[in-house]
Amino acid sequence: MQEENFITVNGNRFHYMWLRDNCLCPECRDPNSFQKIYDISEAQSPPKPVSVVEEDDKLTITWQEQPIHQSVFPISWLMAHVHELDTPAESSNxxxxxxxxxxxxxxxxxxxxxxxxxxxxxxxxxxxxxxxxxxxxxxxxxxxxxxxxxxxxxxxxxxxxxxxxxxxxxxxxxxxxxxxxxxxxxxxxxxxxxxxxxxxxxxxxxxxxxxxxxxxxxxxxxxxxxxxxxxxxxxxxxxxxxxxxxxxxxxxxxxxxxxxxxxxxxxxxxxxxxxxxxxxxxxxxxxxxxxxxxxxxxxxxxxxxxxxxxxxxxxxxxxxxxxxxxxxxxxxxxxxxxxxxxxxxxxxxxxxxxxxxxxxxxxxxxx
The missing domain is CATH 3.60.130.10 (Clavaminate synthase-like)
Structure with a gap:
């Protein structure tokens, strides 16, 4: 379900600002260190999607940017990051x-x-x-x-x-x-x-x-x-x-x-x-x-x-x-x-x- 500032996936809300900041593509996240490259301070507030598609256990977002940018998130990855304030091990054990x-x-x-x-x-x-x-x-x-x-x-x-x-x-x-x-x-x-x-x-x-x-x-x-x-x-x-x-x-x-x-x-x-x-x-x-x-x-x-x-x-x-x-x-x-x-x-x-x-x-x- 899409709203103006967020999308709901499997009953959990994900803000577009957070999704854009955590894009997994090699242009936004270094493939060797897995650290963020993308500078969120340059993003629109909030980032706006052109399209949002959920299929094949993936969420694909095309962002309204110049040039157009696309983020692909495995649904399993999103579910593992539902509670970002919790450390993964403490929330899963x-x-x-x-x-x-x-x-x-x-x-x-x-x-x-x-x-x-x-x-x-x-x-x-x-x-x-x-x-x-x-x-x-x-x-x-x-x-x-x-x-x-x-x-x-x-x-x-x-x-x-x-x-x-x-x-x-x-x-x-x-x-x-x-x-x-x-x-x-x-x-x-x-x-x-x-x-x-x-x-x-x-x-x-x-x-x-x-x-x-x-x-x-x-x-x-x-x-x-x-x-x-x-x-x-x-x-x-x-x-x-x-x-x-x-x-x-x-x-x-x-x-x-x-x-x-x-x-x-x-x-x-x-x-x-x-x-x-x-x-x-x-x-x-x-x-x-x-x-x-x-x-x-x-x-x-x-x-x-x-x-x-x-x-x-x-x-x-x-x-x-x-x-x-x-x-x-x-x-x-x-x-x-x-x-x-x-x-x-x-x-x-x-x-x-x-x-x-x-x-x-x-x-x-x-x-």
Whole structure:
């Protein structure tokens, strides 16, 4: 259906300005870089079609220009670009919110790294926010896996971060202590690193205790919002200081974010929560209301109903979205057995971008 400024295709509206700007012909889009050449600032406002024809699964528009110009759009391409404000991967992969009971119904949460199609565990990563890979032979093999997706995100800890008990002043984080349980948290809240993917690789684990815990922050946030809307708004609107004083490396690091960060749709997109690093800097009259919200949310995270516990064995790797999944562990006695993990990080954009490429390359490469 044609209107003055737009056309409707399969029930979806496409503005002529947008269509002209996104013409796929080699005169308007470079065939090598797939980047736009056409300068939309020179277009009529709005561009006017001479004719619009939909046939053979294609939309062909002839534009009223000098000289006459023609744009051809596959209908499948148009349908993939209905929601231009959404990134393709996030709109095409269903996010599944879960609690402990939900995961107990899942048939497979672990995948043999050498005998599993990578699409299987990557799809689980997108839907559940985490996956567990088994039988990774070494940190070198893990490094090859991570680098196949993108460059390792290196922090001041180095490329790989050893997670094992450390005595003395070098134990700059509770993760290096075994006496106390490590409560659910997201990593590096005190650094401005954005969305990252974390790989926690088990080198050795024969200690008593030390089970790994993961929590779906999106599910907790949804339930928290439904049951405590005022508390939810408090955590979404209050900027919080997260700090790390590192005596060994001589850094005093601080980053500021709300605990619940919302996207343009008002949905929780990122969670920044680490009680051990949380240093609220609040006005006096805001302290009481903030801590009521904070304590309530914290108790949700600590509830066994939301926690999935799993014991990592040597060769296992917990892969998680650090902006959605909170992780922790139970206490263990380092005097009886060894628990040694290695952590490595990857910018989420690279994982998402590789996934997008596989899904949408045909829109760019088909002739």
């Amino acid at each position: 269903k996010i599944i919110l879960w609690n402990k009971a939900d995961l107990q119904k899942e048939q497979t949460l672990r995948h043999d790294f050498h005998n599993c199609d990578s699409d299987v565990w990557v799809n689980q990563l997108f839907s559940l926010g985490f996956t567990i890979l088994e039988n990774i032979q070494s940190t070198k093999e893990l490094e090859s896996l991570v680098c196949s997706l993108g460059p390792i995100y290196e922090t001041y800890y180095g490329r790989f971060i050893p997670v094992k008990p450390i005595k003395g002043t070098e134990a700059v984080d509770l993760a290096y202590s075994s006496v106390h349980p490590l409560l659910p948290h997201t990593d590096f809240t005190y650094l401005n690193i954005g969305r990252v993917l974390q790989f926690l690789y088990c080198v050795e684990n024969n200690a008593s205790g030390g089970e790994s815990i993961v929590v779906d922050g999106y599910r907790v946030a949804r339930d928290f919002r439904q049951n405590h809307p005022e508390y939810f708004n408090t955590l979404a609107e209050t900027p919080i200081h997260f700090k790390q004083f590192d005596l060994h490396s001589q850094y005093y690091l601080c980053n500021i974010n709300p605990i619940l960060k919302l996207n343009q749709k008002g949905e929780v997109s990122e969670i920044y929560f680490s009680h051990k690093n949380c240093k609220p800097n609040l006005k006096f009259d805001k302290v009481e209301s903030f801590y009521e919200a904070y304590k309530t949310f914290f108790n949700y995270l600590k509830s066994p109903d939301y926690q999935y516990c799993s014991r990592l064995k040597a060769g296992d790797c917990l892969v998680e979205q650090n902006f959605r999944i909170l992780h922790g562990r139970t206490a263990y006695d380092a005097n009886y057995g060894t628990r040694h993990l290695e952590g490595v990080f990857l910018d989420w954009d690279y994982c998402k971008g590789r996934h997008n490429f596989k899904q949408f390359q045909h829109f760019y490469l088909e002739k």
